[in-house]
Amino acid sequence: MFRHKKFIAKIAAATAIATFGFATYNSVSTQSVQEVQAATSAINTYITNNNIQPVGITNEEGTFTRMFGYRNGIGKPEGVVIHETATPGATARNEATYFNREWMNISTYVHAFVDDKETLNIHNTxxxxxxxxxxxxARYIQIELCEVSTTDAFARSVANDAYYTASKLVQYGLPFTPGTTVMSHNDVSKNFGDTDHTDPVGYFSKWGYSMDQFYDLVGTYYNNLKGGTSTGNNGGGTTINGDNKGEGVVQVKNPNGSIVPISVFNDAGQPSNSNRALANNTPWYTDQSRVYNGHTYYRVSTKEWVIDTYATFTAQ
Ligand SMILES: [Zn+2]
Structure with missing residues (x-):
């Protein structure tokens, strides 16, 4: 839970967007769960057996204006801390709305909220x-898991939580070291002593779940992302017409807005705006491209594409 002690953050100078390493990129690809240890977790088994796919990450920059870098610098997080909201029934959207409105009064803010249906990233990580x-x-990206009321919703929510965690490790070129590059708020309290919170351990245990089982799930997504193996059963069958540029990185930029629209194609091959978007001025992994009406579209997730108007492609 979140009602943490107040402290004063160091405010960094207003520096521009951090640079990314050449090999570092974002990815919103949904990945399938492979070879989750069946014996260790009923929830992880449920995710596998029901072919639950994590949702992509929705980036919506929130209202938090205290921009400060990590101890190693801007763009240099050392891992991800896993929280839990302790607010039954509040969705990721509910929580984001609340924290965007109240952070200055409650002196608390996190990067992302996740529930069974969406992953909302509200502050540049x-x-x-x-x-x-x-x-x-000063070290970690932080995500809050929302409380849900059914086993199915819990399984979906932890899949989304684990996928976010894995994708952030990959984005920043971090190893997956359970307890070090990924830890619970409970671990933070034990390791650093700044707070006495124990989340998400108690909430996990209500579902028969543990951090170790969560780590298994993070490891699966992490390996899939690192290996670049997209084995999702909805990943095949995409029609590619002409001039496929293949694998690479697209740098996306929308000079007229703060986010970059993404497109989906209907069965007739016509594009329309997705209800999701990418953060402005960010690099994304792409595995293929297609052409429509003179424009090249780069695939950034299983079914989502960004138009060349907003994208600069570099082959890899
Ligand atoms: Zn917490």
Whole structure:
């Protein structure tokens, strides 16, 4: 839960967007769960057996204006802290709305909220937030898991939580080291002592779930993302017409807005705007392209594409 002690964050100078390493990129590809240890977790088995696919990450920059870098610098997080909201029934959207409105009064903010249906990233993860005391805040990306009321919703929510975690490790070129590059708020309290919170351990246990089982799930997504193996059963069958540029990175930029629209294609091959978007001025992994009406579209997730108007492609 979140009602943390107040502390004063160091405010970094207003520096421009952080640079990314050449090999570092974002990815919104949905990945299938492979070879989850069946014996260790009924929830992880449920995710596998029901072919639950994590949702992509929705980037919507929120209202938090205290832009500060991590102790190693802007764009240099050291991992991800896993929280839980302790607010039954509140969705990711509910929580984002609340924290965007109240952070200055409650002195708390995190990067992302996740429930069974969406993953909302509300603060650029190149910068720190106020979620777990000064030591962890200077090191970690922080995500809050929302409470749900059914096993199916819980399984979907932890799949989304684990996928976000894995994708952030990959984005920042971090190893997956359970307890070090990924830890619970409970671990933060034990390791650094700045807070006494124990989430999400108690909530996990209500579902017969544990951090170790969560780590298994993060590891699966992490390996899939690192290996670049997209084995999702909805990944095949995409029609590619002409001039496929193949694998590479697209740098996306919308000079007229803060987000970059993405497109989906209907069965007739015509594009329309997706209800999701990419953060402005960010690099994304792409595995293929297609052409429509003189424009090249680069695939950034299983069914989502960004038009060349907003994208600069570099082959890999
Ligand atoms: Zn917490």
């Amino acid at each position: 190149d910068y720190g937030v106020w979620g777990a005391g000064p030591t962890a805040n």
